[in-house]
Amino acid sequence: MPTDAQPHLPSKIIIDTDPGQDDAVAILLALASPDEIEVLGITTVAGNVGLKQNTKNALKVVELSGKTKTPVYAGCDRPIRRTPVTAEHVHGQSGLDGPDLPDPSIMTRDMHGVDFLIKTLMQEPAKTVTICALGPLTNIAMALVREPAIASRIRQIVLMGGGYFEGGNITPAAEFNIYVDPEAADIVVNCAAPVTMIPLDVTHQALATRQRLAAIKGLGNRTGDAIHAMLTFSERFDLEKYNWNGAPLHDPCVIAYLLQPDMFTGRRINVEIEVASDLTRGMSVADFWGVTDRPANVTFLRTIDSERFFTLLTERIARLP
Numbered sequence: 001m002p003t004d005a006q007p008h009l010p011s012k013i014i015i016d017t018d019p020g021q022d023d024a025v026a027i028l029l030a031l032a033s034p035d036e037i038e039v040l041g042i043t044t045v046a047g048n049v050g051l052k053q054n055t056k057n058a059l060k061v062v063e064l065s066g067k068t069k070t071p072v073y074a075g076c077d078r079p080i081r082r083t084p085v086t087a088e089h090v091h092g093q094s095g096l097d098g099p100d101l102p103d104p105s106i107m108t109r110d111m112h113g114v115d116f117l118i119k120t121l122m123q124e125p126a127k128t129v130t131i132c133a134l135g136p137l138t139n140i141a142m143a144l145v146r147e148p149a150i151a152s153r154i155r156q157i158v159l160m161g162g163g164y165f166e167g168g169n170i171t172p173a174a175e176f177n178i179y180v181d182p183e184a185a186d187i188v189v190n191c192a193a194p195v196t197m198i199p200l201d202v203t204h205q206a207l208a209t210r211q212r213l214a215a216i217k218g219l220g221n222r223t224g225d226a227i228h229a230m231l232t233f234s235e236r237f238d239l240e241k242y243n244w245n246g247a248p249l250h251d252p253c254v255i256a257y258l259l260q261p262d263m264f265t266g267r268r269i270n271v272e273i274e275v276a277s278d279l280t281r282g283m284s285v286a287d288f289w290g291v292t293d294r295p296a297n298v299t300f301l302r303t304i305d306s307e308r309f310f311t312l313l314t315e316r317i318a319r320l321p
């Protein structure tokens with residue numbers, strides 16, 4: 001799945017996130033890939049757990065990577081309209097249960113995450129900054145509403161969210177990131193920037209099997225150890241639910257798409273977000289078969305080469321302390 005021509009490497013990104021074990025692995029994969037990716041900043045959002053804890057987790061992950069100059073900005077502490085929904089049942093009380101990571105010594109920057117998004121997108125040359133969205137889309141939607149001029153300046157938004165063939169994971173109809181803030185997701189999928197969605201249909205192919213986790217642990221570095229501990233914790237819920245031979249590794253697929261888009265397939269389609277119904281709140285209604293004449297608004301990914309994905313991840317994590 002080739003992205004549009006890449007003029008300059010490394011490509012500049014902002015990671016918007018609610019870490020979350022799989023978010024943490026995504027952040028680490030990005031920070032381990034400085035030849036291709038420059039992380040301008042990390043913005044945090046309420047999602048897997050509350051904003052304060054998600055932000056602390058982001059700082060811990062940055063510190064773990066050794067790339068301590070990476071700025072972290074706290075963003076929105078609740079969805080635009082809805083009562084917050086969290087996922088301690090998956091991620092643990094801290095949101096990042098598993099490894100014993102020290103309290104961070106680095107601190108957040110003194111700017112709201114939404115202000116950082118707007119400032120960066122207005123300052124950097126147009127079409128050079130990619131937004132990687134790993135949590136509910138509140139910060140990104142708020143930035144688009146507050147400063148509509150950013151939409152045409154964003155290179156692309158690549159988001160983990162939604163599901164069509166696989167249904168939902170927080171309700172039968174909805175995937176967690178979209179369910180938590182459906183109004184925000186509606187704004188993002190219909191904004192003027194190019195949007196790529198990586199739904200459950202893809203991430204349910206990226207299974208962290210015993211063998212793949214053992215390869216990461218076998219690297220023998222502290223980051224590999226921490227990732228092994230994180231994913232060994234967070235997998236228990238999914239293993240019981242799905243009875244597969246590994247738990248899906250969602251958010252790192254976003255970074256893998258930037259690094260090696262040809263390991264994915266997908267197509268341009270129309271996706272709309274259900275915001276009215278209680279029963280199907282947050283459903284990503286994907287016109288995959290083109291049965292409406294609604295215009296395509298997203299690139300909807302469908303498959304991943306999971307062997308290549310875990311090889312890439314393991315090779316990159318080996319580069320960190």
Ligand code: BDR
Pocket residue numbers: 020021022023048087090134135160169175176177250251
């Ligand atoms: C998404 O929800 C969160 O729990 C994960 O971090 C991922 O972003 C998967 O539905």
Ligand code: CA
Pocket residue numbers: 017018019020022023047048134135251
């Ligand atoms: Ca996430």
